[in-house]
Amino acid sequence: MEREEPVAVGETAPDVGATLVRPDGTVEETTLGALTDDRPVLLSFYTVDFSPDCIEEWCSFRDFDWFSSGEHVQVVGASKSSAGLHRRFIDYLGLNFPLFADTDLELSDAFGVTYRALGITRRSRRSCFLLDSDRRVRYRWLSEHWLDPTRDKPPVDEIHDAVTEELDVTDPETFGF
Numbered sequence: 001m002e003r004e005e006p007v008a009v010g011e012t013a014p015d016v017g018a019t020l021v022r023p024d025g026t027v028e029e030t031t032l033g034a035l036t037d038d039r040p041v042l043l044s045f046y047t048v049d050f051s052p053d054c055i056e057e058w059c060s061f062r063d064f065d066w067f068s069s070g071e072h073v074q075v076v077g078a079s080k081s082s083a084g085l086h087r088r089f090i091d092y093l094g095l096n097f098p099l100f101a102d103t104d105l106e107l108s109d110a111f112g113v114t115y116r117a118l119g120i121t122r123r124s125r126r127s128c129f130l131l132d133s134d135r136r137v138r139y140r141w142l143s144e145h146w147l148d149p150t151r152d153k154p155p156v157d158e159i160h161d162a163v164t165e166e167l168d169v170t171d172p173e174t175f176g177f
Helices: 032-038 052-063 065-069 083-093 106-111 156-166
Strands: 017-021 027-031 041-045 074-079 099-101 114-117 121-124 127-131 137-142
Touching: 017 083, 017 106, 027 032, 032 041, 032 074, 041 106, 052 074, 052 083, 083 099, 127 156, 137 156
Parallel strands: 041 074, 074 099
Antiparallel strands: 017 027, 017 099, 041 127, 114 121, 127 137
C-alpha cells in the first residue's frame, strides 16, 4: 500500500520484501526483517541502474570503505531495475552491496518515497533509511531537489556520522588507509 508521507525517524519500517540480488549473483526473495535480523540496514532508494547519477551514488558508497566493509551496517539498494540488470550493475561497478529489484515499487510505496516523474512515470525518490534490528528508523535522508528528487545524491559523510552516532560505533575511523 502506498503511503502519503515517507516513513519518519522513530517509526518502525514495514517488513516488506522483494527480489534481492547479492554481489555473488545469487537471487532470493527476502524481507527487510530477515536483513535486519543479521545487522542494521541502510536502505538506499534510487531510480534505476546505469543512470549517471545512480552510478555516481553507488560509486560513492563503494569508495567510502567504511560502508563497503559491512561490519556495522549493511548497505542495501532498491530500485525498479530488474534482477538481471542489477547483476550487470553490480558486476560493472564492482559493488559488494545487495540490491532489491523493486520492479513494482512495493518497497518504495511502503516507505512513502514513490513519486511520478513529470506526472507520468512512477519512480523512487532518492532516499536513505537507517533501520536498526527492530526495523525502527534511526536516520532518514530525503532528496529535496526542486525539479527532480532523483538528482540529489546521498551525503555519505553525513550518513556515516549518523550511523556511527545512532549505532554507537566506536571503532577507529581508518577509511581504508
